[in-house]
Structure formats: C-alpha cells, structure tokens
Amino acid sequence: MPTITLPDGKNLNFLKEATGIEIAGKISKSLLKQALIMSVDGELKDLYFPIKKDSSVKIFTAKDPEGLEVIRHDTAHIMAMAVQELYPGTQVTIGPVIENGFYYDFARKKPFTEDDLKKIEKRMSEIIDKDVKTRREVWKRDEAISHFKKIGEKYKAEILESIPKNEELTVYHHGDTWHDLCRGPHLLSSGKIGKAFKLTKVAGAYWRGDSKNEMLQRIYGTSWASQKDLDAYLNRIEEAEKRDHRKLGKEMDLFHFREESPGSVFWHEKGWALFQKLINYMKMKQDAAGYKEINTPEVLDRSLWEKSGHWEKFGSNMYTSTTPDEKVFAIKPMNCPGCVEVFNQGLKSYKDLPLKMSEFGKVHRYEPSGALHGLLRVRAFTQDDAHIFCTEDQITKECLTVTNLILEIYKDLGFENVILKYSDRPELRVGDDSVWNKAEAALLEAVKATKLEYTINKGEGAFYGPKIEFVLRDAIGRDWQCGTLQVDFNLPGRLGASYVDKDGTKKVPVMLHRALFGSLERFIGILIENYAGKFPFWISPLQTVIIPISEDFEDYAKKVSNKIKEVGISCLVDLKNHNLNYKIREHSLAKVPILLICGKKEVDSNSVTIRRLDSDKQENMELNKFLKTFSALNKVSSN
RNA sequence: GCCCUUGUAGCUCAGCUGGUAGAGCAAUUGAUUUGUAAUCAAUAGGUCCGCGGUUCGAAUCCGUGCGGGGGCACCA
Secondary structure: OOEEEOOOOOEEEOOOOEOHHHHHHHHOHHHHHHOOEEEEOOEEEOOOOOEOOOEEEEEEOOOOHHHHHHHHHHHHHHHHHHHHHHOOOOEEOOOOEEOOEEEEEEEOOOOOOHHHHHHHHHHHHHHHHHOOEEEEEEEOHHHHHHHHHHOOOHHHHHHHHHOOOOOOEEEEEEOOOEEEEOOOOOOOEHHHHOOOEEEEEEEEEEHHHOOOOOEEEEEEEEEOOOHHHHHHHHHHHHHHHHOOHHHHHHHOOOEEOOOOOOOOOEEOHHHHHHHHHHHHHHHHHHHHOOOEEOOOOOEEEHHHHHHHOHHHHHHHHOOEEEOOOOOEEEEOOOOHHHHHHHHOOOOOEHHHOOEEEEEEEEEEOOOOHHHOEOOOEOOEEEEEEEEEEEOHHHHHHHHHHHHHHHHHHHHHOOOOOEEEEEEOOOOOOOOOHHHHHHHHHHHHHHHHHHOOOEEEEOOOOEOOEOEEEEEEEOOOOOEEEEEEEEEEOOHHHHOOOOEEOOOOOEEOOEEEEEEEEEEHHHHHHHHHHHHOOOOOHHHOOOOEEEEEOOHHHHHHHHHHHHHHHHOOOOEEEOOOOOOHHHHHHHHHHOOOOEEEEEOHHHHHHOEEEEEEOOOOOOEEEEHHHHHHHHHHHOOOOOO
C-alpha cells in the first residue's frame, strides 16, 4: 500500500504498487499525455517503474530540464538504432547527452558523410512514427558480456568490463529489434521524442578520449521539446556565427592570415590600432599598480631553456633555430626565463620585494595544426605578461592584488562576469611534492579570498606550479578563458635568482606569473565577438568619419578632421565620389561609431551633425562642444 | 597530429555527367555634387591552392602536398 507524496504535498494512495503512468493519470489527463520521466525520492526512473514503498514522486515533462535531457538521450538511442539498421556491422559505443544536444560514437570502417546524416534523420523519423515501446531489463554481468561479444559489439563488452562489479546492469530495448546497454532512464516509447531534432555534424573522436586509441565516428545532434525551441536554437547558432571574429576581422579590415605562416596574424592598420590601444591602456593600469616594464630577447640559447626545464617539458612545442656556426637557439615560448635574467642583474634585497616586472613579450609556440583557430588559438602571440618576485609570506596578498586588477580591467572592457578555475599539480612536472604542497595551499587561499565562484581542475596545473585561470562570460553567455595567475617555486631557483634577507642570508624568491588579457591576439578576438565588432568609442580603431555633403565642403571637413585628430580621436574624411546615402551605409557597415555630416548648415554654424552607429537620429553640435564631449568619452572606461 | 569537409577575380559565390571560366559587390575611368543605409555608364581584373597522374583535352576525375572550416586530441 504505497503512499505517493507529490511535490505540492498531496498524497496519493495505491493498493499494491504504483507506476509513474498511474500517478500522472490520477493527477490529470494532460499530465499523463505530457509525462516523460519521474523522480522517485530524488532518483530519476522510467515511468513504468513499479513503486512499492512510500515515496515522494515528481513527474517531469518536456518543460523540465530533466524531461529535455531524457528526450535527448532517447534521440541518441534512436539515432544509434537508425544507424545500425542502415549500416549493418556498425558497432555502438557511447552516446551521452551534452549541452544543447547529444552525440553517439560509432565504430565503422567507412566514415559517415554529411549525406548520411539526412538518411539517418529520415530513418529516425520513421522509427519515431512507429512509436516503438521501450523495455528495461536487468542482466547478469557474464551473460551481458558474452552476449555483446557474440553480436560483435566489442566496445560494449569493454565498457561492461569496466563497470564496477556491484552495479546493476541494465539493457534497454527499443521495439523488438534493437537494444543497448544503458543506465537509463528512458521515455516510454519512441513517439515521445517528437520531431524537433536535427543531426548537426560528423566528426572523428578517439575511443575513450585517448589519442593512442582508434578513432571512432561521432555524430552530433540536437533535440528539443518543440519545433519552436529547435528553431530558436538554430537561430542562436546563426547569430553567434555573425559575430565570428574571423568573418568580422576580414569585413572590418582588421587582420588576415595566410598560408606562409599558419597561426600568425598579419595585422592591418585598424586592427593594429586596436592592439595598440589595449597595450597603452594596460601600460597605464600597470604603471599605476607599481609594475616596471622591461623587454627581453625573443631568441635565446638552448642552454637557458635546458636550465629552465622548458627544453625537456615543452620542447615539442618550441621553434628552434640552428645558426650557420651550429649553435642552437630557441624562439621564446614564454617570457619568464628572460625576466628572471633581468631580476638577476644586481643584488636584490628583501626591501625590493615584491618586485613586479611586466613585459609585452611576443612568444611563439608550435601548436598542433588542428588546434589553430583564428585569433583565439595562434602560434605567435603577445602576452601582457608580468612576473612578481616575492617572499612566501607575500604570495596570498599579491595574488589578491592581481585578481583585483584583473577584475578592474575586465570591467573597463565590458566584462562583468568572471569565474575562476584553479588547477593543481599535473603528472608531468618539476619540483618536489613538498614545494607543490606549499604553492597549492597559498594559491587556493587566494582563490577563496576573492569570493568569486571557482572550479577545481585536478592535474591541470603548469609543469612548474599551480595556477588560476580567469574565465569571463561574454554578451551572449559564452565563456572565454583569458587571464592566468601561476605560483612558481621552481624557476627562480633553477635560474639562480636570490635576494638578501633581513638576516643577511641569501634566499630564493617565489615567482608569480600573471597575464591579464592573456594573449592580446586572443583577447581581441573575444572583444570582437563580444561586441559583434561594434566597439565602445574609446577602443574603436576608427572612431569618426566625416562625410561632406558635396565637394564645396571639403575644406571645412578637413579643418574639422584636424581638430578632431588634435584631441586624440581618429578621423577620416570621406572624399570619394559617392552620395551621402552610400557613404552612410558603407561606414555603418564598417561599424564606425560616429559619422559626422558637414554641409552648408554646419559651415555656417561652425558645427557638425552627428549620426551614431545603429541610430538614425541627427544630432547637431557646435564643434568645440563636440571636441570636448568626445575627448572625454575617449578616456578609458568612460563608456 | 587524427577523422570528416573544403580551396574558382580584392570580397561573396555560380560553373550539371571532362571541351582552357561567369555574376553581384569592390576597384579604375567618366558623368553626376548629392542632407542621413547602395546614382548611372564604361573599363579592367583569374598560374581555377601547389605538384604529379589519367585523357586528344582537366577548374571538373585520381593521387599527393599545403591552407581553411567542423570535431577529437592538445592548450605547459
């Protein structure tokens, strides 16, 4: 006689046992129709699961995240079923739900093509129309293994062998012809999935995510509660594509890439202007925060990299060069060793600490070709790097100071949402465990002191120390990893850095590595996507364009332009033989924030007529007032 | 690096089953002198990514290399 407690506190009584179907039916007809899955005392179960004891039960529909997740999971199963029907001999492996959809990895000699996706979609649709029933079975381990081996599913058998012995093994049947080893739960029948799904892409993926293993064929799909949701999702993707920095970079004439140097940026005038603005801004912030800017060589002798440990731990990513006299140099992949060499010049006292040295260093890393991605992943980039030499006691405070600076600059650039990722010791590392213990504890303390949301990433630290990464969330909710702060107890010692302490003895300083934008290249890519190319006035690479109404007003336009440039605002006079409408369209598409129209009216009143990007309002302003207003706006973070 | 996919004018793209290339925009020139998102006309512009092969003949088919895109792995 189980009593079922519903979320609203109501109780339902059943004679023998209750299923979700019966419970939903007692609540309402419409719920029975919409019910997809239920939770019994917090645990998700199939709707036909018999409840024998008193429990609290919640029924989920497609409106709940739980319901949507099951829809996606079932879509993945039906896809696998369709694939195995269409392509006999294909083995199934795993098929999880992911953000916005699902994938399923298959083992098949002949890879799937985009055309196959349409055929698979069609077959899925047919299976959904047939509304085949789902059935759950509990299997014995040995039977399951030998069964899957027998039917040629060697990956499933391998998965089975890795499942802990005490775990119950379940197999789900969809109709009479197809089944899969699966934890479940699942929908009652394939018809419950609906038709709001789409297979989106094919890709290779390594078995168990390990590049030493064979490559499987992965099919990605997305699945939603309604066609409307699916359309909205596809629309969101399209909107994100419009912001693609590679596309906008080309359209806005900011930079380009070419075959001769994959992964290295050719900056055009406007892109470089943007780059310089960010650097100047950062210099201003760092000067105020007590950093000393230095610069070190890009090419350094192999012996230094051997001493620093980079040669051994990072060598496969380094560009090297052999000179005509057979000396081996490496192009720096990091700025730190050079910075330590600067620290080592002259005797340092404890009074000099913490010593903050910044460097806008250009580094080169030979990234795998498949990793390259526009400005976001390049082989040559400029770091807004700095190294802070300090004592162990100063670590936590310095980490906090760095964090505050980071949050300030992110805010100035329009990013308010920041989360932290803390990473501890990796397998491949230098230094004793006792040293790592100290470094990790100090950094974690700083993380906690920020009071920001953070995640812990086991084993993902740098080879020389633990690190924090700063992740910012952009205008359309995507996360980007930018800044980093790393504690290093190793490098200063390796490169012989020391300071004289109060008691007159020499001690090895601790070194903090930090970069706030991370890579200027990458950060600009993120800025472009965040603003969809429509930068705030102060960082816009071309801030104003003057459009004279006709040739008669060229002189006035040039005069205005000179005055604008004098106050440090970039300005272009468009003297081309095109009409006003044409020029407004062209410069609006180029995302110039301010267009200034000059004709008879403006000459007579010594003024300009302003047209702001994305507004068709006309705003007349006396020239001197314009200069005053906009040079104020041109100051950092005034927008 | 691995799997799939892709590479035609400055840009966006067309070119069916092989017969040495086309459009729009941009550019140049001329006309027009324009008051808030494309004025008209003419002209010029291409080793069809590179290298091999098949063929009487290759942008098109095959092989290979390089680059781009989507994933996987990598991201110290």
